[in-house]
Amino acid sequence: MRGVLARGLGRAYGDAAQNGGGRVLDMTAFDAIRAFDDHHGRITVDAGASIAAIAARTLPRGWFPAVVPGTRWVTVGGAIAADVHGKNHHGDGGFADHVSAFELVTPQGERRTVTRHTDRQAWAATVGGMGLSGVIASATLELTAVRSPVVREELARTADLDELLVRMSRDDRAHHYSVAWVDCAHVSARGILMQGDHADAPGAPAAVPPPRLRAPRWAPGNLLGRATVRAFDALWFHLKPRVRRSDRVALASFFWPLDGVQGWNRLYGARGLVQHQCVVPHGREDALHAILASARAARIAPTLAVLKRLGPATENAPLSFPIAGWTLALDLPAGARGLARLLDGWDELVAAAGGRVYLAKDARMRAETLTAMYPALDRWRAARAACDPQRVMRSDLGRRLELTP
Ligand SMILES: Cc1cc2nc3c(=O)[nH]c(=O)nc-3n(C[C@H](O)[C@H](O)[C@H](O)COP(=O)(O)OP(=O)(O)OC[C@H]3O[C@@H](n4cnc5c(N)ncnc54)[C@H](O)[C@@H]3O)c2cc1C
DSSP states (O other): OOOEEEEOSOOOSSSTTOOTTSEEEEGGGOOOEEEEETTTTEEEEETTOBHHHHHHHHGGGTEEESOOOSOSOOBHHHHHHTTOOOTTHHHHOOGGGGEEEEEEEOTTSOEEEEOTTTOHHHHHHHTTSTTOSOEEEEEEEEEEEOSOSEEEEEEEEESSHHHHHHHHHHHGGGOSEEEEEEOTTSTTOOEEEEEEEEOOOOSOOOOOOOOOEEOOSOOOTTTTOHHHHHHHHHHHHHHSOSSOEEEEEEHHHHHOGGGGEETGGGGGOTTOEEEEEEEEETTOHHHHHHHHHHHHHTTOOOSEEEEEEEOSOOTTOTTOOOOSEEEEEEEEETTOTTHHHHHHHHHHHHHHTTOEEOTTTOSSOOHHHHHHHOTTHHHHHHHHHHHOTTOOBOOHHHHHTTSOO
């Protein structure tokens, strides 16, 4: 029995939204905005509505989704199922922390209204549950009040990884949003810290602009090889100001820079990319150093490396990814020689440090490693089984990681 799975906009990097040989429900047609209370900043939408559509509707009235991931092309269903985090997790928590209720349709045909207080079992199974407890049909989100569609961004170069970690620990509390780019091609792992706050600019807020650049339909597989990455990273680092500088930037370019290049993933050629995103707890910064050092030793250059500081885990969500600590996301060309061994080594390192890999980004981890990373896995399994005792909800990710044995 290959079962059924709901799918949103397919922005999960691996096999989370795939169900080979089974049924997949495309939820994107269910995208209605059912109610928008612009007095209290609350919106109720069908689960196929995208963050892009919600932002376009709410921004002109001075509201913005409280948590947004690095692309606006995700659905609310996908955002709850992965409990996505943004650049403000250190202060505001994850997506589900701003969901006041959602409707879950279970394979039994029940339509349950779930809140964090009223149906704790369905909440635990669904928030971060990667679609394996049922189909999220709709949700009510609490929004953040904004005065403009502009972000006041501060940029600062850092000489190495330790300086970056110190600055983020020290300054993050003073900013709503914070994210860093790490130059993995450089031995020091120098970086650029980008911190931002919604600007208090008066005037009519504009809508989110459409993408400006388009990647070519075809790119050679070695376009993003080591030499190109090193040259690009060095250029980017030197283009950024040496000292701290404050800029007013459009909200879309601050939150969703990759959305500005339509089809950016095609730059990786036919073999594509793999992303490894982990989180390690505070005090285990040595694991971040070890990951970057081993990439250099293996002569595999991550094409993009992003670091964020996460706050406490979402309450009662045993399979949700964020825990307090550092999350490092590394994009790697899929065909690189020795990549599989390198990534297996990172998984072990992360598990030994008390950290975990993000399931929404994973395409290759092994089931035994997962058990070490998610200590409350059995609690999630029990909650999931109560929603779907006949194990109708299935996915390739679930099978590979034996989430639903
Ligand atoms: C460029 C880029 C940047 C990203 N940045 C971030 C980031 O900063 N932070 C972060 O946390 N993530 C980030 N992501 C990952 C992305 O936010 C998640 O993978 C998200 O789940 C994708 O939503 P989707 O609608 O595309 O869902 P899909 O990819 O289609 O599905 C993801 C999971 O959600 C489940 N699902 C989808 N809809 C429903 C539904 N209605 N009911 C039940 N289950 C459902 C699917 O079964 C699957 O398990 C990024 C992805 C990209 C491509």
